[in-house]
Amino acid sequence: MKGPRRYQKGTGWSNTSAAVLCTMVGMACAMAMGVLSRVAWAEQSGFLRFSEKAIAPKTGVVVKVLDGDTVVLKEGFTVRYLGVDAPEMDHTSRRHDCYALQAYERNRAMVLGRSVRLSYDRHLRDDYGRLLAYVTTADGLFVNAQLIREGLAYVFRGSEGFSKFDEFVALQRQAVRERRGLHGQCAVREETFYLGNTRSFIFHRPACAYGAKVHLRHRLEFATRWQALEKGFRPCRRCQP
Ligand SMILES: [Zn+2]
Incomplete structure (x- = not known):
């Protein structure tokens, strides 16, 4: 049984077709990447969000x-x-x-x-x-x-x-x-101080495990819970300060 000529032997034909195939795959990949990067750009620039908002x-x-x-x-x-x-x-x-x-x-x-x-x-x-x-x-x-x-x-x-x-x-x-x-x-059990997270805008009791994880750079201390609320921080759902 004879196969297609170009696949029979390691001739120039098969090398050429392999090269063509590689080029085509490469172009398809490049085009796909182009589309993806444009989608990423649209998401980053807010274009998609904007168009979704419009509807x-x-x-x-x-x-x-x-x-x-x-x-x-x-x-x-x-x-x-x-x-x-x-x-x-x-x-x-x-x-x-x-x-x-x-x-x-x-x-x-x-x-x-x-x-x-x-x-x-x-x-x-x-x-x-x-x-x-x-x-x-x-x-x-x-x-x-x-x-x-x-x-x-x-x-x-x-x-x-x-x-x-x-x-x-x-x-x-x-x-x-x-x-x-x-x-x-609502009843409150007051602490001597509270820990606010300037990134999430959540505040915690001093002993809260979530509060302990707040990075030093994002920590803000409040003397009372009312001060935290007055700055727009909200109470942690876990420690309920
Ligand atoms: Zn907490």
Whole structure:
């Protein structure tokens, strides 16, 4: 049986075809790399995020309130309020954090069954794929800010920040000074000092294992927990300072 001539022997033919094949593979690789680097560029430059934002919903109707800072829209999106963190609800054990129920009830009263406007900041989604949005009701109530103003949620900054951080911190400072909501109603066990992380904007009790891991460069000490809150830091979920 005769195979194709070019594969029969180590002739010039087979060398040539190998060279052609290598060149073609090389070109395909180069083109793929080019596409990938352009995608990476688009992601880095924010172009993809920008284009995704352009098609993100600007309005919606709230059909379900999950807790103090998360709702579901009729259009199918889950929305996490940007820049705020309400106390956690535990739907399985029903052992909710202090003031979680009040935050949930207040959130329900503000948005359930209503049409809301959504706007976005640096990131469209959080790590769970939820939309990260500023939410305003049809009659102009800025829900994210209202939760902080009433002491129903903490400012939630994270390492990258958001454009309304200073505005929210001012509201939190006022709520803390007047001991509104959870700032006045939830029991606290005071420490002699607290450790803040200037990167994550989370603060800890001195003995917290997470606090101990904070790099020296990012450490900031607070004499009281109230000082940390007034600077826009939020309590660690583990040591609950
Ligand atoms: Zn901690």
